[in-house]
Amino acid sequence: MRIPATMRMLLPLAMLACLLPHKAQTAEPSTQRTMHATDEATQPPVLDLTLVQAWEASLKHDPSYRAAISEREAGQANRGIGRAGLLPQVSASLGRSKLRGTLETPSPLGGVRDEDLDYTIKTSEIRATQTVFNWSRFAEYRQGHARADHSLAVFDTKASDTATRLFNRYFQALLSHENIVLAQNKLDANEKLQIAAQHRYDNGEGTITDIRQAATRRDLSRADLIAAKDAMVVAQRELQEMVGPVPLRLATLKPDFQAQPLSPPSLAQWQSAALAGSGQIHSGEQSLRVAAHEVDRSFGGHLPTLELFATRRFASNETIATRHQDSNTTEIGFQISLPIYSGGLTSALVDQAKHNRDRALQELAAARERIAVEVTKQYHAVVSGAQRINALIVAERSGMQALEAIEAGFGAGTHSMLDILDTQDQLYRSRLDLAQARLEYVMARLMLSAAAGGLDAQVIRQTSAQYFGKGRVTLQ
Secondary structure, three states: OOOOHHHHHHHHHHHHHHHOOOOOOOOOOHHHHHHHHHHHHHOOOOEEEOHHHHHHHHHHHOHHHHHHHHHHHHHHHHHHHHHHOOOOEEEEEEEEEEEEEEEEEEOOOOOEEEEEEEEEEEEEEEEEEEEEEOHHHHHHHHHHHHHHHHHHHHHHHHHHHHHHHHHHHHHHHHHHHHHHHHHHHHHHHHHHHHHHHHHHHHOOOOOHHHHHHHHHHHHHHHHHHHHHHHHHHHHHHHHHHHHOOOOEEEEEEOOOOOOOOOOOOOHHHHHHHHHHHOHHHHHHHHHHHHHHHHHHHHHHHHOOEEEEEEEEEEEEOOOOOOOOOEEEEEEEEEEEEOOOOOOOHHHHHHHHHHHHHHHHHHHHHHHHHHHHHHHHHHHHHHHHHHHHHHHHHHHHHHHHHHHHHHHHHHHHOOOOHHHHHHHHHHHHHHHHHHHHHHHHHHHHHHHHHHHOOOOOHHHHHHHHHHHEEEEEEEOO
């Protein structure tokens, strides 16, 4: 079957969109470019964020991270709280009261003599005490340091969580932008295929089925584009929550993206690093310390306490017997308190503290297992992710070649319009999967470092330099 010259000219144009790279952009008329330039001049400055800059911005703007800082500083106060019980306690008191009344005293003659009372009672006292032996307070001192160390470990965990949450949102925004570009290119290609199918039908060479199939794919592509734009709005808003309410321009992956080998290369080395550096494991260890010191603190209720004290006291008109008299006294001594019976309260507190200590021990074991699983998961995500990227590159190349072959077969009458549409859909899925696989690979590397407790500024800067280039995309 011969194809008219008109159709031979239209078909290559219709298929051209399928062969163009997915980042290709159509040229804008000069008037539109002028209008866009005018609009950009009136818009606020666009924040150009690399991965490192986004991370630094999140440390300033993310409410959850700022709350973690306050929680850490509050936890550091436990050192002073625990130490206070071992330091001297000094207190002062000042009392003034007015006494009015009548004093009845027996007279020598057997009667009663009345005396009016009207004077001011004055007392002033300063007292200092020093703990010599108090097992519970010794335990509170050690527990205060353990609580402070626990707050540092919790902060490290939350800081790592903040970074991984930011990276998730940053990469989701990039993937949403990539999805919009692919969906728009796919829609353009399907619209041209629908036009080509209509021309073939008008010339008596196509079928109504080809037109309806092309129109159906065009409408589905339009729906996909709407969904992709909605996802972009959500991704942009989630990212702005962490970095600030401003328009964003994000750095993209390098065009010549290449997976890099892990260092250290073996899973066992990553597991060892995680056991030594994981913030979650450190947090569990400090929780166990706190629980162990709580056992000591509760057990101190069974033991005697010894305190030294010194008191300086001034009194004037303190009692009726000493009215019109002033006194200055100094008292120095020690006080021993010996618990005898508290209704079983102390024993119950000790038992409760021991059970809590056992619970903390098991939670620490669970945290170690959880981190081991996470390291294994992210390690294999990195290793298999590199292999998947290579496979998807080959799949994209094969999809391009398959589309070219089917287009040629369509011109020769051996393939239908549906074959072209199916192959085109598969090609665009391969491109989206490739973009997602690259972002997931970078995310897996960062998550692996986070699980091992090594996600710091140096790792983030190194990752940004290795995988992100100078290209930028504007979120709209």
